[in-house]
Amino acid sequence: MGRMISLTAADTHHFAAYEAGNPDSKHAVVIVQEIFGLADHIKSVCDELASHHGYHVIAPALFDRAERDVVLPYDQAGMQKGLALRAKIQPEDLLADVTACAHALNKHGHEKVGIQGFCWGGFVAWIAATRTREFAASVAWYGGGIAQVSHEKPHCPVQLHFGGEDDHIPHTDVQKIRADQPDVEIYVYDDAGHGFGCPDRPSFNQAARDLAHERTMAFFKSHL
Template identity: 80%
Template sequence: MGHIISLTAADTHHFAAYEAGDPKSKHALVVVQEIFGLTAHIKAVCDELATHHGYHVIAPALFDRVERDAVLPYNETGMKKGLDLRSKIEPEDLLADVTACAHALNHHGHNKVGILGFCWGGLIAWQAATRTRDFAAAVSWYGGGIAQYSHEEAHCPVQLHFGGEDTHIPHTDIQTIRENQPDVEIFVYDDAGHGFGCPDRPSFNKDARDLAHERTMSFFASHL
């Protein structure tokens, strides 16, 4: 199991992060939270990547920018508060936090670091791929808002996963991404909704989650 560490971004912001896995592991990943914070689910994802796949993983507590230790419930109340907290954080600050995680992994000798984001974190993973050069590969699961930035050029290979029944991300958005990014690998899971990879959410779809996980692991194995 992992543990909480403290990191410092380039702007001197101190934030908590969850670290899992052996620093001497061959591969490294930054895992980026949903709109609900550094939840037990995100920690479990890190633990699985470390225990079953041998990754050294760090997941930043992004809400520390505005509220320390904010972990929200998977319901409408939690979603509303998460959106409010997100609105108070500049995108550049989010990138500073995930970049600080990448640099911490670099410090342990990992020359190539991947980034894996879920929900809000899925958009951040896309922006980390297009706006920084700190990552060797990026994967996004149901990242809302990517279409708006899909004209931006990625500096590393990217893989995107969406639910075909996702009411938060229109099919037109996915089509826009396809048109603007013909070289980006995109998977759509027909019977899956938003958050299909999280067992703590009503939308959890085990078949879609397992297939997306398999594809994600294969993608990182090829690029890290």
């Protein structure tokens, strides 16, 4: 349904992105990938937002900063390579790429742009809210590493989703985020693990995914 496009960040880095939806759509959002690249799951999230909810969506290929055209399997080897690639990319470069996506959406007349990230992308969605003023709302699903920077103040409304059985993000991290950010909406899905929103992962939890999606759409509807 969507299409691959090329965008340029402020530092002249050219990167691939997946675009879905009509530029004349009412709402716009940037979708940020997991540690496994611009995979079919991320594209399907874009397609769903476009076809079922009328969004104009762009998802950047963040790994293009380190290696182009990378899509990794949902296994230990894939995760290890993803972590190695992630280590080569600085946070300011990630923000440059999602900002370029936001500006591309702005050029189509979208004054308010949201951002939603998964896993690594959840962390990116968080720092996009705290370190830029490009986004009107930010949502992170099982964003690892947020607790390490949870003292940073968001410049837009933020909603966070975590799995209660997540073996990558400890309960103490969620507690720290709650303590640091009492005004941020935080939801924990008791029987869900890391990656509960991805049908291609063994940890997929349909009920948790559906409820998190419903809450995400209501949140965006309120702020975009």
